[in-house]
Amino acid sequence: MASFSHLVVLDFEATCDEREPPDPQEIIELPSVLLDGATLEVLDEFETFVRPVHHPTLTSFCTALTSITQADVDAAPPFPAALEAHLAWLRSHGLPTEGDALPWAFVTCGDWDLRTMLPAQLATAGFDHVPAPHRRWINVKVPFRRWDGKMRRAGMARMLEALGLELEGRHHRGIDDCRNIAKIVRALVARHQPMEITAELPASRYPPLPLVLEREGERAEIVLGKRALPSLLGAASGAFRAQATRAFHGDGPLDDAGLRELRSGALVRVE
Structure with a gap:
């Protein structure tokens, strides 16, 4: 069975064109x-379309691919409103959306959705x-490849087969893909493949x-591109032309976990 109270299958669709x-x-x-983490029963579904801002007109290729x-x-x-609606839906089912040790997890088909598309x-936005x-x-x-080591590059359709x-439903329609991925999850767990965290967002993707x-007493403004303490200390050393070895926010020292929680304009003291 899954080691989480709930699993949430997620599959974005995004603006696209035939070439790039x-x-x-x-x-x-x-x-x-x-999904219920113990029984893998479908408890609910969520879907919203999202209005693109930078390229508001969909290509004919995109509509043909996704419907x-x-x-x-x-x-x-x-x-922003779509994301908040999704987070509110999660909370409505008792799933916390803040903190490090969350009792539930997202499930995706590949790493693109949360490693590439969401950060971008x-x-x-x-x-x-x-x-x-x-x-x-x-x-x-990842658990599929553990089960079938010969099929290293299988997509959703080949895994189902x-x-x-x-x-x-329709492949490349997000809600239908989520339903099919949920079926894959159930089939893999039935074949004794546990659902465990396989990836974390790299510091460079924030x-x-x-x-x-x-x-x-001196201040300097920077834009931190990587949420890692060495990157912060390196930027501070350059800004003040003196080596920085420690960073503090509020009353305590700052580490990588703390950096992930900082918001724009936060004051960080360095030594």
């Missing part, structure tokens, strides 16, 4: 399927942080963070 995606690429569908229409996204909320969307639940996840391809399952540094 628009830059910046933006999320246009945010769906989820909520998402221009009318769907035109009537949808922008990303957050930065594009002006966020200075990544919500706690989105910082680690279960890539269902290998497990003797039918692809239901949105840029403007900070105010203070040292011996």
Whole structure:
């Protein structure tokens, strides 16, 4: 069985084109399927389309691939409101959305959704942080490869076929993909493959963070590109032309975990 109270299957759809995606690429569908961690029963579903801001007109290729229409996204909320609605839905089911040791986890098909697309969307939308639940996840391809070591590059459709399952709905429609990924989860757990965290968001993938540094009464403003203490101390050493070896925020020392929680404009004291 899963080692979490709940599993939340997540599969974004984003603006796309036949050759290269628009830059910046933006999320246009945010769906989820909520599973009971013990029984893997489907408890609820969530879906919202998302209105792209930088490239508001969908390409014909994107609509053909996903079935998402221009009318769907035109009537949808922008990303910040869609994300908050999703977080509120999670909380409505008793799933906490703050803290380090969350009792539930996201499940994705690959690492793209939470390692690449979400951080890029957050930065594009002006966020200075990544919500706690989105910082680690279960890539269902990892337990699948444990079960079938010969199929190293299987996508969702091939995993379903290998497990003797039918692809239901439309591939590349986010909510349908979530439902199919949930079926893969159940099939793998039935084959004694545990659902465990497989990836965490690298420090370099967090949105840029403007900070105010203070040292011996002097202040300097920086934009931290990597949420890691060595990067902060290196930037501080350059800003004050003197080696910095420690950092503090509020009443205590600052470490990598603390850096992930800082918001834009935070005051950091260095020594």
